[in-house]
Amino acid sequence: MTTSTIPTTMTEPTTEWTALARRVGETLRPEVAERDRSGEINAAAFDQLRASGLSAALVPVEFGGGGATHREMGEVLRELGRHDPATAVAFAMHCHLVATQVWRHNHGNDATPVFQKVAAGALLVSTGASDWVTSSGRAERIEGGYRVHARKSPASGCEVGTVLVTSIRWDGAPEGPQVLHCAIPLATPGVRIEKTWDTLGLRASGSHSVVLEDVFVPDAAISLIRPADLWPPLLNVVIGAAMPLVMAAYLGIADEAVDLATALVTGRTDPHIFPLVGELINAHTTAEDLIEAMFTGSDNLRFANTDDYASRTLSRKTVAAQNLIDTVRLAIETVGGVGYSRTCELEMRYRDVHGSLFHPLPRAKQTQFTGRVALGFGPIGTD
Template structure:
């Protein structure tokens, strides 16, 4: 399916119009989600034969980039569903069918969310503060607090993980719970500067049970070469970069339109004829032009199973950092040429300015990314 058929201009314009209201009311994007589901968007990673769209990571990233030009918060939250379905797709393509049910259920309308982030856990997927307690029948109870749980009002399946320290060696247990599972609660605490429609509320796990058939991985604590870890990083970082690339792309579009419309009282010409403003627009365009091919090539390399060896993780975190930082720089440049109207509540560019700041907080953060890249090129720090 062509992306303009999946996300036609008129659909994007509805999303863009609603984004303003969602942001002002701090409200979840229920209407957007319903329309995306109707388009088959949530099943993009499932095969056509199974009722999906048959997308790989490159095409999914292109779709998310396009969606983010209209509604970044919608795209960011949908990312979390697409991470899990993308992971299931990548594992299946590599001969691992352990998460095939994720694709089947996505086609059936289930919404998956990502409940792994924890406050203060800078080990990300390599350790957990959540306690995973074995129940004797293969099931596990989970007790802990997960932050930034996007899709909080809508998910029907939540991927979580925690640490089981009951044996000789601690293991990290990955599992899914359903919305009907007792033993968790969602805080109504999402009142943020930006990305407000994502409604990424805190989820408190209070002994919630994941049944044995939904416990899908047990991994040792610390860095791990398991395909699950690679797949999560590949989907999370690439799709995240796609959202912020789309956000920066939209900011540049707004800037070009604005400077062509604004007239200088001094010269009587549009601001697009001012050399200083032209320089800023060119600077923003140059920055974005370097981002598009990096996003496309890395996603394509994942799909085509190009062998990057130890450079895979540096490439993935590097893409995330470059996308979020480039988008932030571009939005700032465009605001500087767009006039004081952008400072008023409800202005789209002002909302993008707030939304783009969320990129600072997504893993891998700037410090972690630089550490990963330094270790890849220079080796680990000496003890």
């Protein structure tokens, strides 16, 4: 039995995007185990994602992209997650930034500059998860822009990225502390990467620290200035655009764990195997259904910018993450001790899938967020 025999609800994507992702993923697979040991990102993988058109797949056709839907991009990430989890999760960080711009475009905002850069091959690097509402770093106003100083970590794919999409705290703003949202080319003088990523899982995602030392950010690079300590509606958009894509990459990790486990126990009739496989399928199906619901709710990046929508998306993310982890855990339990060995791919996948816990928002923060919204308060406490 393989996952292909399990009913799947994510049926809308065209086969072309998924097939393309499969071809790319199959070429990456031979290096995955060694890169997991070394912790080195596969730069050539991102060259392939550019060359194949996958890095610009979400960009509308009229701006030079592939015109893929949100759900289709989820299927791409899901397929890549089967083959190379670290690359899939790092690539999801680029994809969610593009998806946010597609949402803006769908709501009448001009996203042309970003679309053109991505269509020309730019890879976007996000620091949003670590910045969140209050951001970090230090900005000083000067003629024509700002001088900024910051350390941003983790920044997945920063070694292969071209543009850092980040925010900087500006405590000296005349109207009180503000946050500057901006895009900074990684080749800008004063920007450097420190290789700090040494983790349990997703070791080859290149999620190192980006250090900004006396970096000039011109006014033209500032996309938004907002109060530093109030919930910004922008994050509702990011949550709705990003979380389905990110979780789709992790769903691919779980898909492959199901295939590996069921292949290893095929033909066995030990009585305990059957209920374990049943639990395995329950957890996998629950995660898949929740992630499918996230894509359905996104309405192909036309969802409403509301706290309620963000809260519901985050709730689904938390429960999906737990079921994805349970899926890979049960896969190991099903096959027995061999699954605990580093000679078995399940061991790496169990480490990798735990990365799902740390994307916004971790469980404790999510339940606080959701509880506040459900009771009529703002997402973060100022009361």
